[in-house]
Amino acid sequence: xxGLSMNLYFGIFGMVLLLTAxxxxxxxxxxxxxxxxxxxxxxxxGISTYYAWTLNAIPFIILEAIWCLFAVxxxxxxxx
Numbered sequence: 001x002x003g004l005s006m007n008l009y010f011g012i013f014g015m016v017l018l019l020t021a022x023x024x025x026x027x028x029x030x031x032x033x034x035x036x037x038x039x040x041x042x043x044x045x046g047i048s049t050y051y052a053w054t055l056n057a058i059p060f061i062i063l064e065a066i067w068c069l070f071a072v073x074x075x076x077x078x079x080x
Contacts, residue, residue: 032074
């Protein structure tokens with residue numbers, strides 16, 4: 001086995017972004033209305049959606065796509 005694929009690294013990166021947002025919010029470093037928190041969610045969920053799509057993991061495609069859409073919606077609300 002030649003090591004991990006770039007696709008897997010991409011999926012791990014998306015997961016790290018989501019977990020970073022979650023941890024920073026729990027530790028009260030960022031608020032859920034901060035642009036940095038929302039952007040971490042948008043990019044993390046977007047990358048995770050793509051990764052799930054490459055695996056044809058339908059439940060996770062739906063989960064991550066909806067997560068990303070809600071984060072985009074939240075960003076539009078916060079920026080108003």
